[in-house]
Amino acid sequence: MNLTLKQIAALVKGNLILQTGISEDFVVSGINTLEGAKNDEITFLGNDKYVHFLKDTKAVAVLIADKFDYSQYKDKNFVVVSDPQIAYGEFLTLMYKEKLSKIKPGISAKASIDDTVELGQNPSIGHNVVIEGKTKIGDNAKIMANVFIGENVKIGKNCIIYPNVTIREDSVIGDDCIINSGAVIGGEGFGFIPMGEQMLKKPQLGYVEIGNNVEIGANTTIDRATLPGTTTKIGDNTKIDNLVMIAHNVQVGNNSIIVAQVGISGSTKIGNHTTLAGQVGIVGHVNIGNNVMIGAKSGISGNIKDGEVVVGYPYQPIKEHLQTFAIIKKLPKIYAQIKKIVKKLNIEE
Secondary structure (H helix, E strand, C coil), X not given: CCEEHHHHHHHCCCEEECCCCCCCCCEECEECXXXXXXXXXXXXXXXXXXXXXXXXXXXXXXXXXCCCCCCCCCCCCEEEECCHHHHHHHHHHHHHHHHHHCCCCEECCCCEECCCCEECCCCEECCCCEECCCCEECCCCEXXXXXXXXXXXXXXXXXXXXXXXXXXXXXEECCCCEECCCCEEEECCCCEEEECCEEEECCCCCEEEECCCCEECCCCXXXXXXXXXXXXXXXXXXXXXXXXXECCCCEECCCCEECCCCEECCCCEECCCCEECCCCEECCCCEECCCCEEXXXXXXXXCECXXXXXXXXXXXXXXXXXXXXXXXHHHHHHHHHHHHHHHHCCCCC
């Protein structure tokens, strides 16, 4: 990547403040942390708790918020923006697109593609990719090494599928999706009926439907629905982290965030703009509303209404949880006081 300071300021809609005599045409090689940046890289200050790194940073310029007082840093150059985190993200997006542009269109001779597969324009298909019959793949697909795509799958345009992904038969993937390494889309749901000393397996005959602009993390699994014609569904713009398990017939709305190691049991419904923090576990057949926030390590065993913020196991509204936690911290002292009272009153424990 080679952009001048002037070009970077224009990219992030920032005001360039040059205080060291350097030219606005200075070419920047990349972006790095405050402490790690070299003298041809830019950096950013997105959180004031890292401000102590600012005086020693070697970066050629620093992305800072317009509310930050930089007057004491006369030996630094700045790009002043409304939100350094967003500016940082825009810069990384540019670098990411440049990286992807190096993946040129072409189909590896080592790929196995059924004659009935319909490929869009400009596909990039890596070594050992297997694509089975009646599958349709949109324009500009980037399908990397060792990916398996089953029969009758539909994949939209501009999708990126990283190495070792498995997309099982009948799955539907929207436009502009990213599926990271090791993910399994459309695997069998976990369905068994006890029969004495044996378990009767319930075959899973539905499929998975992924919306547009969805990102799915590494080693995440999204199981197919149980009945023919039914779906496990992930809505548009939802982002799913690594190591997430989504069971059969789960419905996730639009613009939701599911963080690492979340487990969602079968037939649960999750609304729009909802956040599940790390290691949340949700039982099956419950409804989680819109704009809900569930704190890390929470265990959810019932319905949650729109707009609620809950945390803990058993889960509680955040205010009640904090009150409970404050009491729990005092329990050793309370227990010691009770023991004194019991001893004083000569009561048998």
